[in-house]
Amino acid sequence: MNPSTAISGHSTNGAYFFRIYVAGGAPNSVRALANLDSLCRKHFPESHRIEVIDVLLEPMRALGDAVLVTPTVVKVSPAPEQEIIGNLSDEGEVLRALGLPAKENP
């Protein structure tokens, strides 16, 4: 299996592209991925892509991308690139930190 897994919405070249660094099935990582997925489905159902990078399988990639800890989520697009660390349990805070618009009354 390819270490990097893409989880996509309807469009594979969506406007919202996230990269999430996880540590295998560690609890915060699993939670962060679930939260990110649900956030994307809720706010950007038409156009998002999530790339999952397991640092246990690709440690050198994590190092190359200057990832310090997991879970780390990087918003690759739309620019500017921004990152957030943690299990993403506070949705409002995540949107704010990544500079994303919240969808009113989804």
Place this chain on the structure above:
Amino acid sequence: MNATLDTSSARPVHNLEKASTLALRLAHAENALLAFSCGQVDSIVDPGGKIYLLRPAQENLRQNERRLLAVIESTGDVLVVVNRGGFITAQSSASLRVLGYEPAEMIGHSIFELIRDDHLAAVYSAFFNVIEGFQEHADTSFAHRAPDGSHRLIEATLGKLRDGSTEGLVFSLRPMRTSFGPGTEAARDEQVSAPPSLGKDRFIAVLAHELRTPLSPALLGLEDLQEDERFTEARPVLTMIRRNIELQSRMLEELTDFTMVGQKKMRVHLEPIDAHESARFVLEICQSEIAAKAVEVLLDLRAAERFVTADPVRLQQVMWNLVKNAVKFSVAGGRISIVTANDPPGYLTIEVADHGAGISADLLPRIFDPFQQGDLAMQQRHGGLGLGLFIAKGLAEAQEGTLTGASAGLGSGATFKLTLHLAPALEL
């Protein structure tokens, strides 16, 4: 120099880039730290490319902790967690009722501050037995003086805390039925004022061992220095240091033996031994002390049957003690005698006599008690802990023999008589 001037115009831009990169990295690190402190991080990427997985489910742990604490408090016990040094690091909230202190007041204080002085030894020994792993749990009890001046009797169970990262003890405290004020009859309650003696001895043995451990490497190092030609001038000082370390080591050895004898736990291996040979050997190892005081030794090995049933090492230890004592209490240039006999038949006696300080009639019955060495002045003059005779007697008895002492009084010298069973005739 020129290079510095040349780059001065280009530098600000370069520095700005560098600064913003640094700021970004710093922000990342801060975010990571924040997430870390919230328990939301589960692995760390090491600059070497290694991934460190963190222990998961901190939240669950905390929940379990709370539940555990609630269960404990419902039992009515007070739990006090202390570190290796006895300092209180945590405790349950019932402490106000049992100890009279607010829980927060006690954090950082030593648990031993809570215990009345005369009960400290018992609690110390329980503490050491558990923390050193001699016992899983230890029960003890002590009087505690509450802030209101009243004394409370408290029962305690000590157990080792095992949570992997820290080392410490948990005191589980509960009030005993009686509570009393200072000076009342109950304050002298026999039950709490007599510390369990086994625990105390164990404590002393552990302590003596711990105190002795650093001395061996120190002695080895000293020996090297004494042989090193660069320190020729310092040799008298090195010799003095060595003598003192050796003295300390011997005293601690005595303490260890003392507790063994006290507990009647001295292990002996009895076998037929030539007592005369042992006596000669002991004289040899005492030679430097004998020479230093110019003491004359009369050795009269007149016993026809010289094989006794004894432990070779322990027999020498007893004799060494007696000879050393005789030399110690002799005046310079004095005379000591070592005489063996088969009287009564079936036994071998070894009498070690000196013509020195002697023993007063009122002290005589107590010479085999531990920590006895005449008066204080005598103790200071002769050094040591005053355990030698106590140990010697204990060792003699462990070898199924006896040791007695006699003296005609102060200034008349003393005679010690070791009696041992003869070994059954050897079948040759």
